[in-house]
Amino acid sequence: MKTIQNYAPPDAQSLQRLQDRLGFSDARMAELAGLDAATPWPSFLGGPEPRTLGRQRLFFMMARLSLDEAQWQRVLDAMHDAGARFDYDEALSASTPPAPEPVPDEERKFGMLLVSRNGAFHEMEQLREFAHFAHEADVSRYVNSVFYDSDIDLCRFRFADHDGLTDASRDRIFDAAHKNITRFEFDGRIYHGGIPPESDG
Incomplete structure (x- = not known):
């Protein structure tokens, strides 16, 4: 065998x-x-x-x-x-379904894993823009992944275990998210930012 x-x-x-x-x-x-x-x-x-x-x-x-x-x-x-x-x-x-449907989409930018649960185009666009804002603010290294849960229309962040992740760095991450992510969770609270996207349909 x-x-x-x-x-x-x-x-x-x-x-x-x-x-x-x-x-x-x-x-x-x-x-x-x-x-x-x-x-x-x-x-x-x-x-x-x-x-x-x-x-x-x-x-x-x-x-x-x-x-x-x-x-x-x-x-x-x-x-x-x-x-x-x-x-x-x-x-x-x-x-637990055997496989999620539709298929999730993911990519990595500036060291961050960006994931849209249902592979929604507008969610991936928001995540890409966030990645650029975070990179410009020099805080991308503090974010391991950003997950957009399409089913509940909510974006969540997983922070890196990094000594330099200060309150000021977290503020810059929040500001980057608030610029363009429609609905996201930060420090246990739900925030609305950016401009609501048009439907994929």
């Missing part, structure tokens, strides 16, 4: 990109990966020594995202037939 050889785990940045593409919270990612409370999902994304994702756990995650419900149930049934006993929480499967 062929097995996976020379496995190299995804790095923290790759896992962050996966989370941004899916639009999942940390708790939802932990559920997808089958983690317990002692191993929080963010421990795979940052810190001086991020945890690495083993091949079995990554296989579980990707199978969960790739298989439809009937296929996934056959895997669980086979586990039961092999003698395993477990409870199965259907909450994740009921709320």
